[in-house]
Amino acid sequence: MTAGLLKPDSGDIRIFGIDAVANPIEARRIMAWLPDEPMLYDKLTPLEYLEFVAGLWGVPTAAAMTRADELIDVLELGPHCNKRCEGFSRGMKQKVALAGALIHEPRLIMLDEPLTGIDAAIARQVKELLMARVRAGATIVLTTHILEVAERLADRIGIVDRGRLVAEGTFAELKATAGQSHSTLEDVFLSLTGREAVAP
DSSP, rough: TTTTTOSSSSOEEEEEEEEEEHHHHHTOOOTTOOOOOOOOOOOHHHHHHHHHHHHOOOOOOOHHHHHHHHHHHHTGGGGGSSSSGGGGGHHHHHHHHHHHHTTTOOOOOEEESSTTTHHHEEEEEEEHHHHHHHHHOEOOOOSSSSSSHHHHHHHEEEEEEEEEEEEEEOOHHHHHTTTTTTTOHHHHHHHHTOOOOOEE
16 A cells, blocks of 8 residues: 555554555655565666656656666676576576665665575675665665565564464564564564474
């Protein structure tokens, strides 16, 4: 609903003070949504795709090229930036889609499993890139099954089990709730969802 794909049955959604239901275009200008399955125009190259997306959001050409160059460098897309996306691996497509989501410097970034298919070295670069966006004032909402990622990156964590939010708070707060002051997030998750780790 925040991304504008579904309309709420009741209530409202405000993104940095903008009513996302009444003013969906204005709200989308300051946000980005990256689904778990990257959606690209496969006949475009990464550079063409970034130029296209930047144009949709009205990013001035000079700024768009500067940002595209930075993202291509960080995500190591340089050797592939003039090749069509149709032949890319899942991880390569994920990197292009992530660059497209960040090209207009959104204030709210929603990511669904953004590290899927990305190798460890680039995954670390992506984490640093996202943390830099947070330091610049952006808010990131990230869903992941990789609990180490949530434990390392998140200021606040929501634990969802069978479609129900069972706990939410800082990692320290969740550990206190679970009564496990020296645990990992995996231990906290298992405790709060009523599951036990199975020994091999």
